[in-house]
Amino acid sequence: MTRFGNVQVQITVENGKITGADVLQVPWNDRHDQMINSQAVPVYNQEAVDAQSAQIDVVSGATYTWEGYTQSLQSAIDQANL
Known part of the structure; x- marks a missing residue:
């Protein structure tokens, strides 16, 4: 939880390595959030x-x-035991 909303990340793990990271949830409430997060994520x-x-x-x-x-x-890293 952040000041502006929730952030949730999902990782893909293959052979004990992170091969992908995707955001499932990120603040997207207004143009400012959208501008920042579309660049940062x-x-x-x-x-x-x-x-x-x-x-x-x-x-x-x-x-x-x-x-x-x-x-x-x-x-997510902890749950994957990495």
Whole structure:
């Protein structure tokens, strides 16, 4: 949960590695949310795969999304026992 809404991340794991990350839920309430998240989410998804962890960089202007994203990503990683 973020200040602006929920963020939920799903990962795909093959052979013990993250091969994909997708956002199932992200704040999309207004044009501002849509503008920020349409730019930040693809970056976060790629960084999650590249980093193989929740230790990813924040996209400028998308700090709240990053906070929710990294928390959800870490939860998904923990559930996958990675």
